[in-house]
Amino acid sequence: MAFINYLIHLGILIGIYTILVVSLNFAVGFTGLLNLGHVGFFGIGAYVSALLAVSGVPLWLAILGGVIAAGIAGVILAIPTARLKGDYLALATLGFTFIMGSVARNWTDVTRGALGIPGIPRLAADNVVVLAIVGVLAVISCFIFRRVGQSRFGRACQALRDDELAAKMLGKNTFAHKIGAMGLSAAFAGLGGALFAHYITFIDPSIFGFGDLILLFSALIVGGLASVRGSWVGTVVLLLLPEPLRFIGFPSSVLGPAREMIFALLLLLILLYRPKGLFGEVDLS
Amino acid sequence: MIRVQKVSKHFGGVYAVEDCSMDIKEGIITSIIGPNGAGKTTLFNMICGIVSVDSGHIFIDGKNVTGLPAYRIARRGVSRTFQQAHLFKNMTVRDNLRAARETSDVELSKVLAKVHFPLGLDVRASDLSYGQTRLVEIARALLKTHKVLMLDEPTAGVNPKVRHELREILLNLKKEGNTIVLIEHDMEFVMGISDEVIVMAQGAVLTRGSPSKVQSDKRVLEAYLGK
Numbered sequence: 001m002a003f004i005n006y007l008i009h010l011g012i013l014i015g016i017y018t019i020l021v022v023s024l025n026f027a028v029g030f031t032g033l034l035n036l037g038h039v040g041f042f043g044i045g046a047y048v049s050a051l052l053a054v055s056g057v058p059l060w061l062a063i064l065g066g067v068i069a070a071g072i073a074g075v076i077l078a079i080p081t082a083r084l085k086g087d088y089l090a091l092a093t094l095g096f097t098f099i100m101g102s103v104a105r106n107w108t109d110v111t112r113g114a115l116g117i118p119g120i121p122r123l124a125a126d127n128v129v130v131l132a133i134v135g136v137l138a139v140i141s142c143f144i145f146r147r148v149g150q151s152r153f154g155r156a157c158q159a160l161r162d163d164e165l166a167a168k169m170l171g172k173n174t175f176a177h178k179i180g181a182m183g184l185s186a187a188f189a190g191l192g193g194a195l196f197a198h199y200i201t202f203i204d205p206s207i208f209g210f211g212d213l214i215l216l217f218s219a220l221i222v223g224g225l226a227s228v229r230g231s232w233v234g235t236v237v238l239l240l241l242p243e244p245l246r247f248i249g250f251p252s253s254v255l256g257p258a259r260e261m262i263f264a265l266l267l268l269l270i271l272l273y274r275p276k277g278l279f280g281e282v283d284l285s
Numbered sequence: 286m287i288r289v290q291k292v293s294k295h296f297g298g299v300y301a302v303e304d305c306s307m308d309i310k311e312g313i314i315t316s317i318i319g320p321n322g323a324g325k326t327t328l329f330n331m332i333c334g335i336v337s338v339d340s341g342h343i344f345i346d347g348k349n350v351t352g353l354p355a356y357r358i359a360r361r362g363v364s365r366t367f368q369q370a371h372l373f374k375n376m377t378v379r380d381n382l383r384a385a386r387e388t389s390d391v392e393l394s395k396v397l398a399k400v401h402f403p404l405g406l407d408v409r410a411s412d413l414s415y416g417q418t419r420l421v422e423i424a425r426a427l428l429k430t431h432k433v434l435m436l437d438e439p440t441a442g443v444n445p446k447v448r449h450e451l452r453e454i455l456l457n458l459k460k461e462g463n464t465i466v467l468i469e470h471d472m473e474f475v476m477g478i479s480d481e482v483i484v485m486a487q488g489a490v491l492t493r494g495s496p497s498k499v500q501s502d503k504r505v506l507e508a509y510l511g512k
Contacts, residue, residue, distance in 0.1 A: 152387060155376075155380055155383060158373065158375070158376055158380070159373045159376070159384040162372075162373035162375050162376060163372070165335065165355075166367075167373075167384070168354075168356045169335075169355060169359050169363075169371075170384055170429055171356050171357075171359040172384075226375070281375055282375045283411070
């Protein structure tokens with residue numbers, strides 16, 4: 001029974017992280033925005049939803065609040081950063097994540113700072129139901145991003161990713177497309193964050209940590225840029241690959257670094273032998 | 286169609302275009318020629334809104350477009366290709382074309398046939414040869430709803446066969462009523478295709494007229510070879 005519970009737990013995490021990776025892929029893979037602020041949006045979704053829920057707002061309204069707050073944050077971040085490219089955009093958006101972490105730590109009246117927020121209402125009492133809800137939402141998210149990627153808007157986003165000047169000369173308002181792409185991507189990151197908060201039932205400022213960002217980008221690169229299928233496959237691979245280490249009997253002090261070594265090795269192999277990732281449309285080389 | 290009125294642009298202390306005025310007429314092929322550094326591409330970029338104008342005005346169909354962003358000028362009917370083809374390299378030929386206009390594969394294939402593109406819609410842009418990228422870029426510019434086609438050195442780097450095909454393509458487009466402006470260094474190509482030639486030197490218009498008139502103008506030879 002414990003093993004089945006463990007598998008259900010893994011399934012829930014895969015669902016939540018699939019939502020995060022597929023939404024990150026829309027910003028990075030489809031639109032070419034090297035956005036390192038995704039964990040910030042994830043945290044905003046988690047905090048807003050958790051705070052609303054613990055103050056008595058109905059669960060699904062609280063989750064919706066988290067999604068909207070993250071989406072708005074995405075739009076607000078995109079407006080001043082839309083003219084930045086590559087490394088500069090990466091640094092600006094990474095700074096946003098750090099700022100959000102700092103706000104969560106220091107705005108103690110609202111967030112309780114490092115003490116975190118305990119007692120967040122669960123999605124459902126039974127983890128099987130949680131798995132079903134998260135699974136359905138992950139599938140819906142993948143479906144939405146697949147459709148958006150094939151839409152006129154999605155094609156314009158891919159065009160500006162490849163050549164912004166040429167996209168402008170085709171009459172595309174690239175500034176508006178970037179803002180739209182960031183807002184949409186951030187809103188789904190917020191959904192992932194809200195689901196995470198209502199599954200774990202406790203969050204603290206460590207949710208804005210760098211570790212999750214590495215995990216998300218690793219899954220993105222392994223699965224491949226601009227591929228919805230790659231997003232969920234990359235997530236499954238990245239989350240399951242280190243799991244056998246648990247059964248070898250390594251001490252926990254070794255497990256964490258070993259997990260990161262596996263990620264690093266996998267990334268190296270992918271970049272060397274399959275620069276597009278498993279299903280990617282964009283060549284990283 | 287396009288009116289450029291006393292337009293200037295400088296980069297640092299250097300004037301790329303200075304007090305330049307010209308009219309581009311509708312339904313003909315106009316070539317802009319001149320030695321390197323004459324300001325041809327800068328002028329193109331200003332007309333398209335890629336580069337801002339320091340002074341002067343640009344009108345398209347009588348409407349002042351000075352200072353408008355590039356995408357809004359493009360929406361007013363300016364279609365543009367570049368010296369180096371700007372295709373969306375991670376996308377197929379189909380998606381490159383559909384970025385210009387949403388239409389059926391049959392329509393896309395017709396436009397590709399018009400520019401003598403030899404391959405199919407499913408080929409990725411990154412797999413095309415240099416000449417093929419130029420053809421797809423022209424096809425994409427044609428697909429976009431346009432009043433004027435602006436082609437920056439369409440024959441640069443292409444082999445004689447493609448160059449000959451381009452000549453036929455542009456003449457056919459003119460017959461269909463397209464207004465075409467091109468920057469070109471291949472004089473044989475320019476003289477064989479143009480209805481009007483505008484010669485630029487040192488950021489301004491040196492002379493303009495029919496190919497035969499321009500060819501016989503001593504100032505043109507001096508601009509290219511020096512006195």
